[in-house]
Amino acid sequence: MAEHTVKFDQASKPVKVPTGTLLSEAAEQAGISLTQPCGGQGRCGRCAVIVTEGTVRRRSTLRLSSEDVEAGYALACQSVVEGDICVTIPPQDKIERRLTSDRTVAQVKPPASYDASVHQSIRRYRLSLNPPTMDDQTDDWSRLQAALRNQSNIGAVQVSLKLLQKLGQVLRVGDWDATVILDSILWDCPDCPARLIDILPGHVADDVPLWGTAIDIGTTTVSLWLVDLLTGEVKSQVAEYNGQIARGEDVISRIIYASKDGKDTLRELVLETVNGLVETACRRAQILPESIVKTTVAGNSTMIHLLLGIPAESIRLSPFVPVVNHIPALIASEVGILINPEATVDCLPGIASYVGADISAGVLASGMSDTDKITLFLDVGTNGETVLGSSEWLVTCACSAGPAFEGAGMEHGMRATQGAIEEVWINGKTFESSYRVIGNVKPRGLCGSGLITLLAEMFLTGILDKSGKIKLDLNTPLVREGYHGPEYVIAPAEETGVGQDIVITNVDIDNLLRAKAAIYAGFTVLADSVGVPMEAIEQVLIGGSFGKYINVEKAVQIGLLPDMNWDRFQFLGNTSVKGAYLALLDHTLRTKIKSIAAKMTYIELSADNTFFDAFMSALFLPHTDITCFPSVEAAMLTKD
Amino acid sequence: MPVEIPKDKWNGQVRVVTLGATADQGGTRTSTVTVGGETTMPFMHFEGEIPHRPVIALEIKDRRPDDWSSLLLDLWSDKADDPAVWAKAAEEAGADLIQLSLSLTNADGNPTTPEAAVDAVKKVLAATGLPLLVFGPGQADVDNELLVAVAEATKGERLVLGICEDKNYRTIVATAMANDHLVIARCPMDVNLSKQLNILISDMGLPLDRVLMDPTTGALGYGIEYGFSVMERLRMAALQGDAMTQLPMIVTPGFEAWKTKESKVGVDVPESWGDWEQRAINWETITAVALLESGADILVLRHPESLKRVRAAIEDLMTAPETV
Numbered sequence: 001m002a003e004h005t006v007k008f009d010q011a012s013k014p015v016k017v018p019t020g021t022l023l024s025e026a027a028e029q030a031g032i033s034l035t036q037p038c039g040g041q042g043r044c045g046r047c048a049v050i051v052t053e054g055t056v057r058r059r060s061t062l063r064l065s066s067e068d069v070e071a072g073y074a075l076a077c078q079s080v081v082e083g084d085i086c087v088t089i090p091p092q093d094k095i096e097r098r099l100t101s102d103r104t105v106a107q108v109k110p111p112a113s114y115d116a117s118v119h120q121s122i123r124r125y126r127l128s129l130n131p132p133t134m135d136d137q138t139d140d141w142s143r144l145q146a147a148l149r150n151q152s153n154i155g156a157v158q159v160s161l162k163l164l165q166k167l168g169q170v171l172r173v174g175d176w177d178a179t180v181i182l183d184s185i186l187w188d189c190p191d192c193p194a195r196l197i198d199i200l201p202g203h204v205a206d207d208v209p210l211w212g213t214a215i216d217i218g219t220t221t222v223s224l225w226l227v228d229l230l231t232g233e234v235k236s237q238v239a240e241y242n243g244q245i246a247r248g249e250d251v252i253s254r255i256i257y258a259s260k261d262g263k264d265t266l267r268e269l270v271l272e273t274v275n276g277l278v279e280t281a282c283r284r285a286q287i288l289p290e291s292i293v294k295t296t297v298a299g300n301s302t303m304i305h306l307l308l309g310i311p312a313e314s315i316r317l318s319p320f321v322p323v324v325n326h327i328p329a330l331i332a333s334e335v336g337i338l339i340n341p342e343a344t345v346d347c348l349p350g351i352a353s354y355v356g357a358d359i360s361a362g363v364l365a366s367g368m369s370d371t372d373k374i375t376l377f378l379d380v381g382t383n384g385e386t387v388l389g390s391s392e393w394l395v396t397c398a399c400s401a402g403p404a405f406e407g408a409g410m411e412h413g414m415r416a417t418q419g420a421i422e423e424v425w426i427n428g429k430t431f432e433s434s435y436r437v438i439g440n441v442k443p444r445g446l447c448g449s450g451l452i453t454l455l456a457e458m459f460l461t462g463i464l465d466k467s468g469k470i471k472l473d474l475n476t477p478l479v480r481e482g483y484h485g486p487e488y489v490i491a492p493a494e495e496t497g498v499g500q501d502i503v504i505t506n507v508d509i510d511n512l513l514r515a516k517a518a519i520y521a522g523f524t525v526l527a528d529s530v531g532v533p534m535e536a537i538e539q540v541l542i543g544g545s546f547g548k549y550i551n552v553e554k555a556v557q558i559g560l561l562p563d564m565n566w567d568r569f570q571f572l573g574n575t576s577v578k579g580a581y582l583a584l585l586d587h588t589l590r591t592k593i594k595s596i597a598a599k600m601t602y603i604e605l606s607a608d609n610t611f612f613d614a615f616m617s618a619l620f621l622p623h624t625d626i627t628c629f630p631s632v633e634a635a636m637l638t639k640d
Numbered sequence: 641m642p643v644e645i646p647k648d649k650w651n652g653q654v655r656v657v658t659l660g661a662t663a664d665q666g667g668t669r670t671s672t673v674t675v676g677g678e679t680t681m682p683f684m685h686f687e688g689e690i691p692h693r694p695v696i697a698l699e700i701k702d703r704r705p706d707d708w709s710s711l712l713l714d715l716w717s718d719k720a721d722d723p724a725v726w727a728k729a730a731e732e733a734g735a736d737l738i739q740l741s742l743s744l745t746n747a748d749g750n751p752t753t754p755e756a757a758v759d760a761v762k763k764v765l766a767a768t769g770l771p772l773l774v775f776g777p778g779q780a781d782v783d784n785e786l787l788v789a790v791a792e793a794t795k796g797e798r799l800v801l802g803i804c805e806d807k808n809y810r811t812i813v814a815t816a817m818a819n820d821h822l823v824i825a826r827c828p829m830d831v832n833l834s835k836q837l838n839i840l841i842s843d844m845g846l847p848l849d850r851v852l853m854d855p856t857t858g859a860l861g862y863g864i865e866y867g868f869s870v871m872e873r874l875r876m877a878a879l880q881g882d883a884m885t886q887l888p889m890i891v892t893p894g895f896e897a898w899k900t901k902e903s904k905v906g907v908d909v910p911e912s913w914g915d916w917e918q919r920a921i922n923w924e925t926i927t928a929v930a931l932l933e934s935g936a937d938i939l940v941l942r943h944p945e946s947l948k949r950v951r952a953a954i955e956d957l958m959t960a961p962e963t964v
Contacts, residue, residue, distance in 0.1 A: 465840055465843065466836070466839055466840055466843060467806055467836055467837075467840055469806075469807075471810070473810070613831075613832070616830060616831075616832035616833065617832045619832070619836075620832075620836050620839075624832050624835050624836050624839070624884075
C-alpha cells in the first residue's frame with residue numbers, strides 16, 4: 001500500500017502513513033493531541049485542521065461551510081490521507097469562534113436613537129427658589145410650584161403627603177436650591193399633571209445618573225436590570241429564582257396555594273426576591289435603593305396578580321379571566337418594592353390569563369410586530385408562551401412546559417451563572433463527557449443550554465433510547481442505577497465544585513422531555529390553527545433565561561425547535577426583561593406595548609384534544625413522526 | 641338508478657406476520673398462522689385486500705387459576721389442572737392459536753420458577769401443534785426472568801412473547817431476537833404511544849414482521865369505544881403509509897370481558913339481566929366482534945362458545961357480498 005508524508009506545522013518531524021489513514025491518526029502518530037470531545041465521530045467539529053498543501057478525502061463536512069472547505073479546512077476525524085500533505089492546526093479558540101453558526105449571541109445596547117429629554121417620562125429639574133422674607137410669605141409648596149412654572153415651564157404638579165412632610169426641611173437644607181424629580185407622563189393618564197417623585201436639597205449635577213429598574217417576574221426566575229435613565233445604559237443585570245417556587249412549580253399550583261390563605265405569603269416571597277435583587281444590583285453599582293425612581297414590571301398575569309396581592313383564582317377557573325390586564329400606574333411604597341417610596345411602578349399590560357405582560361413586552365423586544373416576515377416567537381420558559389405573526393397579525397398561546405429549561409426542579413440544575421455547565425459533548429465510544437462551564441470554574445450544575453446539549457448528546461450517542469429512557473446495559477460505569485433510578489454521570493465529584501458527582505437522572509430527562517414536547521406541540525398547533533405551514537415561517541426568535549446562547553442544532557435534535565435552517569433562528573435572551581427595559585426608557589414604546597397587547601389574538605389550547613395529541617406525539621426523541629426532522633434522521637444515520 | 645359506492649384509496653398495507661414455525665422452519669408446530677396484509681379498513685372487500693382472516697386464540701393458564709369465573713372453571717373442569725390437557729382441549733374447541741398465561745405463583749403460593757415456566761410451555765408444545773403465545777404474569781422483572789428462560793428453551797419456535805411495554809421491552813425484545821421469536825408491543829390506548837413503542841422495538845433491530853401490537857382495550861360498557869377509536873386511528877395511519885403503525889393488532893377481549901361485573905357475578909343481580917352464563921358469553925362475544933370491526937387481527941378469548949360465535953361472525957364478515 002502506498003505511503004504518504006504528512007507534515008504538521010506543529011510537529012518537529014513529518015510522519016509516513018499508508019493510504020486511507022485518518023488525519024487524526026496521523027496527528028496522533030506525529031505526537032499531536034487533537035481535541036475530540038465527540039470521540040471522533042464528526043459531530044462536534046472541534047478537530048478542524050487546515051490542509052495547506054495537497055488534498056484529503058473528506059468523508060464528512062457536517063461542521064464546515066463550503067468556504068471553510070475551500071480554505072482547506074477538514075475535520076481530522078473524518079478526513080482520509082490519500083497523498084502527501086501539509087497540515088496546520090488552528091488554535092482552539094479560533095475553531096470555537098468559527099463554530100458559532102449554530103448559536104447566536106444577543107447583546108444589550110441602549111437604542112441608538114434614545115434621547116432622555118424626548119423619550120423618558122422621568123425628568124429632573126434644578127430649581128433656585130427665592131428665599132421667603134417678611135414681604136414674601138408664600139408657602140413652601142406654592143413657592144416650589146412657582147419656580148417649576150417659571151424656570152421649567154411645568155404647570156400643575158401632584159404631590160404626596162410624605163413629600164410635603166419633608167419639603168420644608170429639604171428646601172432649607174439646600175439653602176433654597178433644590179432638585180426635583182417628576183414623572184411627567186403617566187401612561188394611564190397622559191393629560192394629568194406631572195407627579196412629584198422626590199425633592200433633593202441643592203443642585204444635582206447633570207452627570208449624576210437617574211436610576212430605574214426593569215423587572216421580569218418569571219414563574220421560575222426573576223430578573224432585574226438596573227438602568228441609568230439618562231443614558232439608557234444597563235449598569236447591572238441580576239437574576240434569582242423566584243422565592244415562590246417552594247410553594248408550587250407552576251402558575252396553577254401557585255394560584256391554588258394563594259387561594260388557600262397563601263396569598264400574602266406568596267406576595268411576601270416574591271417581594272423578598274425582588275428586593276433582594278434590588279439590593280444586589282445597587283450594591284454592585286454602589287448606589288442607594290432610594291435613588292431608583294421608576295420601575296417597569298413584566299411578568300405573566302398570575303405573577304403580576306400575586307405581586308400586587310390581587311386574588312388570582314379567576315385565572316385558573318373557566319372562563320379563565322384575570323382581574324386586571326391593564327394595571328394603572330402605582331407607586332413603590334404601595335407595591336412593597338424597596339426603592340424610592342414614591343417611585344413609579346409601571347406593570348406592563350397582559351393579553352389574557354395565560355399570556356401576560358412578559359409576552360407583550362417580549363414581542364416588543366423581539367421586533368416581530370415591526371416586520372413583514374412571518375415570525376415565530378418562542379418563550380422557552382415555564383409557561384411556554386408562543387406568538388406567531390408579523391406586523392399585520394399576531395396569534396398567541398401558552399402551554400405549561402414546567403421549569404426544567406430554567407434548571408429548576410432538576411437534580412443538578414441551576415441558573416445560567418458562574419459554575420453552570422452550558423455545553424456538553426459526549427464521546428460516542430467511551431461515553432465520557434467534556435463540557436464548558438460558565439466562568440471557566442469547576443462545574444456546580446447544569447443550566448438550560450447545558451441541559452439541551454446534554455439531552456441531544458445522550459440521545460445521539462445512544463445512552464438514551466428515543467423515549468428518553470437511560471439504557472442501563474451500556475458498558476460504562478457512567479451509566480448507573482442511582483438513588484432516583486437510572487442516571488448518567490456528567491462530571492465525577494473530584495472534577496466538580498460541589499463535592500459530589502454531577503448527574504442527570506431519568507426523572508430529570510422525563511421533565512425535560514415534557515417541557516420540550518409542550519413547547520413543540522404549542523407552536524405546531526398554533527401554526528396549524530391559522531393554517532401556516534412550518535416551512536412558511538421565515539424566522540424563529542427565541543427568548544428565555546438561558547445564558548449567552550442556545551445551541552440551535554442541539555435544540556433541533558431533541559425536537560424542541562422545528563427542523564429548519566439554522567440561519568432562521570435567533571436567540572434573544574430574556575425578551576421579557578428587555579421589553580420592560582425598552583418601556584422603562586421610552587414612553588412611546590410603553591404605548592406600543594399596549595397596542596401590541598390589544599392586537600394579539602389568544603388561542604386556547606385546552607379547547608379540544610388537538611394539543612394533547614400533538615404533545616404525546618412530541619414526547620419522543622426527536623418526535624414520533626421522524627419525517628418532521630429530516631436533519632436529525634440524517635445525523636442518526638451518520639452515527640451508524 | 642345505479643348507486644355509486646364511494647371508495648377510499650389507501651397507499652399502505654398492514655405487515656404480514658407468521659406465528660409459529662414448522663419442523664422445516666426450525667420449530668415443531670404442525671401448522672402456522674399468518675395474519676395481516678390488509679390494504680383496506682376492516683371487511684371493506686370492495687376497496688382492497690384482506691388476504692388473511694382474523695384468527696382466534698383461546699387462553700389457558702399453567703395451572704388452575706384462582707381468579708377466573710367459576711363458569712369457565714366448571715366448563716374446563718379438571719382439564720384446567722394440566723396445561724397440556726387444557727391446550728389439547730382448547731385445540732379441539734376450535735382455537736387457531738393457544739395463549740398460555742404464566743401465573744405469578746404456583747399452587748402453593750411460591751413464585752413461579754423459570755424451570756416451571758419452561759416445563760409448562762414444553763408440555764403445551766408437546767400436546768398441541770398450534771402456534772403458541774406465552775404471556776408472563778405481568779410484573780416486569782418476573783416477566784423478564786420467565787420469558788427469557790422460555791425463549792431460550794424453545795429457540796426457533798416463533799412463539800409470541802407477551803408483553804413488551806414502554807417501561808419494559810428491552811429484555812424481551814433481545815431474547816426474541818436471539819431465539820427467533822415474536823413479541824407483542826402493548827400500549828395503553830394511545831396512537832402515539834403505540835407508534836413510539838414500535839419504533840423503540842424496531843430500533844433494537846427486531847424486524848417488524850416479528851412484532852404484533854396490542855393497543856389495549858376495554859370490555860363492552862367499560863371503555864370499548866375509546867379502544868375502538870384508537871384501533872381505528874392506528875389502522876388508518878397504517879393504511880396511509882405510516883410504517884410504524886403497520887403491525888397486525890392483537891386484543892384480549894376474553895380477559896377484558898370476564899372481569900366485568902356482568903360476567904363475574906351470578907347472584908344478587910337484577911332478574912332482567914337474564915341467564916348468567918348466556919350473559920357472560922354474550923359479553924365476551926360482543927366485545928370481540930366490536931374489536932373485529934375496528935381492525936383486530938388476533939382475538940384472545942376464554943370461552944369455547946364465544947369462540948364459536950365469533951368464528952361465525954368472522955365467516956360472515958369475510959364473505960364479500962357478490963352484488964357490490
